[in-house]
Amino acid sequence: MVTSEIQDLQRGILPVVITTYETAIKDCSFLSRISFKAMIVDEAQRIKRAASKLYQCLQTYDAEMRLVVTGTPLQNNISELWMLLHFLLPEIFPMVADFARWFDPATLMDQMGRDRLAAQEAEHALITNLRNIIHPFMLRRTKAQVDFKLPPKREVIL
Known part of the structure; x- marks a missing residue:
């Protein structure tokens, strides 16, 4: 500086x-x-x-x-x-281990049993849980939502 x-x-x-x-x-x-x-x-x-x-x-x-x-x-x-x-x-x-445990499929499967339906429900629950936790911290926009219609790129060599 x-x-x-x-x-x-x-x-x-x-x-x-x-x-x-x-x-x-x-x-x-x-x-x-x-x-x-x-x-x-x-x-x-x-x-x-x-x-x-x-x-x-x-x-x-x-x-x-x-x-x-x-x-x-x-x-x-x-x-x-x-x-x-x-x-x-x-x-x-504060702790990565706690955060990871919230979304650990094995932990959830142990709680819900090991059948296939329970596995699908557990996966859905993990995804929903993750979305709910990060939603307040994330603003997501797709390219279509922020398409600014920028003018074409112009290159000038000096």
């Missing part, structure tokens, strides 16, 4: 700070000392692993509100979804 920008940021003069992930990591010790009103994380799939430098760095940032934006909230497993929810609200989603 440029020295004058750093001074403005320290004094709270800059209303918005937009940075790259690389800069957020590089300047983590400085940026983590600032109290932000909001932190918006685009391409949030990059923070789905607790071991990543980016996740660890962003966790140290002080922000009154956090928002994550991603096209793929659930890609490989339930723990990736928990990671995003934990990043947003660690007091509500």
Whole structure:
């Protein structure tokens, strides 16, 4: 960051700070000392692993509100979804093991028995449960819903 920008940021003069992930990591010790009103994380799939430098760095940032934006909230497993929810609200989603247990088909099957109908009911119950839990935290829009009718791309070579 440029020295004058750093001074403005320290004094709270800059209303918005937009940075790259690389800069957020590089300047983590400085940026983590600032109290932000909001932190918006685009391409949030990059923070789905607790071991990543980016996740660890962003966790140290002080922000009154956090928002994550991603096209793929659930890609490989339930723990990736928990990671995003934990990043947003660690007091509500403190432990991945508890979250995973809520959606563990084996646990539900043990409770309901092992017949095929029970398995289908258990699967339906898990999906419904997951939807109900994440609904307040997720705004989902399809391409058709947000088709902005953008003008054609124009390339200019200087």
